[in-house]
Amino acid sequence: xxxxxxxxxxxxxxxxxxxxxxxxxxxxxxxxxxxxxxxxxxxxxxxxxxxxxxxxxxxxxxxxxxxxxxxxxxxxxxxxxxxxxxxxxxxxxxxxxxxxxxxxxxxxxxxxxxxxxxxxxxxxxxxxxxxxxxxxxxxxxxxxxxxxxxxxxxxxxxxxxxxxxxxxxxxxxxxxxxxxxxxxxxxxxxxxxxxxxxxxxxxxxxxxxxxxxxxxxxxxxxxxxxxxxxxxxxxxxxxxxxxxxxxxxxxxxxxxxxxxxxxxxxxxxxxxxxxxxxxxxxxxxxxxxxxxxxxxxxxxxxxxxxxxxxxxxxxxxxxxxxxxxxxxxxxxxxxxxxxxxxxxxxxxxxxxxxxxxxxxxxxxxxxxxxxxxxxxxxxxxxxxxxxxxxxxxxxxxxxxxxxxxxxxxxxxxxxxxxxxxxxxxxxxxxxxxxxxxxxxxxxxxxxxxxxxxxxxxxxxxxxxxxxxxxxxxxxxxxxxxxx
Numbered sequence: 507x508x509x510x511x512x513x514x515x516x517x518x519x520x521x522x523x524x525x526x527x528x529x530x531x532x533x534x535x536x537x538x539x540x541x542x543x544x545x546x547x548x549x550x551x552x553x554x555x556x557x558x559x560x561x562x563x564x565x566x567x568x569x570x571x572x573x574x575x576x577x578x579x580x581x582x583x584x585x586x587x588x589x590x591x592x593x594x595x596x597x598x599x600x601x602x603x604x605x606x607x608x609x610x611x612x613x614x615x616x617x618x619x620x621x622x623x624x625x626x627x628x629x630x631x632x633x634x635x636x637x638x639x640x641x642x643x644x645x646x647x648x649x650x651x652x653x654x655x656x657x658x659x660x661x662x663x664x665x666x667x668x669x670x671x672x673x674x675x676x677x678x679x680x681x682x683x684x685x686x687x688x689x690x691x692x693x694x695x696x697x698x699x700x701x702x703x704x705x706x707x708x709x710x711x712x713x714x715x716x717x718x719x720x721x722x723x724x725x726x727x728x729x730x731x732x733x734x735x736x737x738x739x740x741x742x743x744x745x746x747x748x749x750x751x752x753x754x755x756x757x758x759x760x761x762x763x764x765x766x767x768x769x770x771x772x773x774x775x776x777x778x779x780x781x782x783x784x785x786x787x788x789x790x791x792x793x794x795x796x797x798x799x800x801x802x803x804x805x806x807x808x809x810x811x812x813x814x815x816x817x818x819x820x821x822x823x824x825x826x827x828x829x830x831x832x833x834x835x836x837x838x839x840x841x842x843x844x845x846x847x848x849x850x851x852x853x854x855x856x857x858x859x860x861x862x863x864x865x866x867x868x869x870x871x872x873x874x875x876x877x878x879x880x881x882x883x884x885x886x887x888x889x890x891x892x893x894x895x896x897x898x899x900x901x902x903x904x905x906x907x908x909x910x911x912x913x914x915x916x917x918x919x920x921x922x923x924x925x926x927x928x929x930x931x932x933x934x935x936x937x938x939x940x941x942x943x944x945x946x947x948x949x950x951x952x953x954x955x956x957x958x959x960x961x962x963x964x965x966x967x968x969x970x971x972x973x974x975x976x977x978x979x980x981x982x983x984x985x986x987x988x989x
Contacts, residue, residue: 517635518636521688522637523689527602541631545596548771573905587630659687660678663695667700686734690814690816691734691735695709695738697742701798735816754795761813766834770863772805779840865896887923891935894914894917902938910941914942917935933962936978937977952988
């Protein structure tokens with residue numbers, strides 16, 4: 507609170523699972539009376555950051571924020587927040603900003619009287635959460651958030667388990683030491699012990715006895731955390747399996763799929779598609795089982811579903827290669843259905859922005875597997891190409907021409923690799939690429955891409971899709987007109 511009073515951004519930095527977001531939210535709750543306005547933006551990567559500011563700008567009445575550069579958009583948001591607060595301070599939370607360089611245009615601007623970028627001028631407070639402790643270029647003050655000390659861990663465990671100060675001190679101390687005082691791991695321990703009726707000493711024995719095969723292999727987990735952190739999450743997953751029944755089975759299926767999406771703001775509609783579209787009872791049962799095992803939470807931004815990155819890492823690490831490929835293909839299929847071209851045009855901009863994170867994440871998993879495979883399968887290449895095309899469609903709907911173009915170039919190359927340079931899928935991707943070039947004002951490149959697409963369709967003759975061929979003709983005509 508003292509640092510926030512000095513008008514500089516404040517960063518809460520620490521390991522994943524240490525409780526940065528919860529600390530920021532608790533700060534906002536405790537001091538909400540001192541702020542006229544409180545807002546939250548996910549800042550995980552450039553896309554989600556841009557999307558979050560655009561969404562906030564729309565809420566604040568900024569006109570056409572999607573056409574603004576980052577600095578101008580940030581200045582417009584801050585100016586509207588100042589106006590809405592009527593002279594009082596406001597609070598903006600930028601959550602999970604792990605790359606300080608990405609935040610520079612959102613926090614700094616070029617004033618005419620200064621050669622160096624200076625902080626945006628406003629009357630609010632910006633609070634950042636990040637795994638990175640290095641923020642010198644942005645004049646951000648850093649508050650390091652460490653794991654619980656031994657006394658803090660004991661206090662937490664006693665409060666959560668409703669134990670007296672003189673009860674089970676040795677066992678609680680051993681449990682806290684076993685997981686390195688990591689709050690996320692302690693929360694999993696508490697949820698497990700409550701559900702099973704287990705004491706801390708028995709819980710520690712179960713942690714230590716957890717077979718390595720149930721922990722899998724994940725470099726980040728192995729390098730940054732004690733083995734028991736993964737074991738505490740694995741025990742929660744094991745508890746889910748032991749619950750039995752339809753709800754627990756649906757929960758197991760769902761958490762296995764959510765591990766391959768972006769961790770935050772997973773739409774409930776997408777969760778429904780993953781467990782079985784139209785089966786709301788099955789979805790409700792799955793989410794209740796997962797919440798009871800502390801494996802998912804409700805997203806701060808939109809009431810969707812969030813899964814901690816460490817939980818996702820343990821779930822993925824447990825998957826065998828064949829099982830992982832099957833799950834990834836299922837996730838890709840459901841995501842492609844949920845974010846179909848027609849659906850994207852009907853979604854509100856904020857829905858599309860959130861879907862972009864999930865499309866990017868699933869595409870990244872597919873591209874990683876492509877690099878690992880010797881002679882990737884046809885299905886795998888096709889889904890990778892389709893994910894790139896759909897991500898390009900999403901960027902088109904958001905009016906982000908540079909990312910639209912780069913993504914469609916990737917999609918064209920993937921379709922060519924999968925089905926050949928003269929395939930109808932390649933032609934469809936080329937039409938979209940032509941559109942992207944046109945949005946960037948490059949009429950000659952737009953003409954070239956449209957010409958290639960039309961040539962492919964004409965080569966197909968009567969087998970060519972008339973609708974897709976007409977789109978190629980329209981793009982070609984527009985490109986000629988622009989020239």
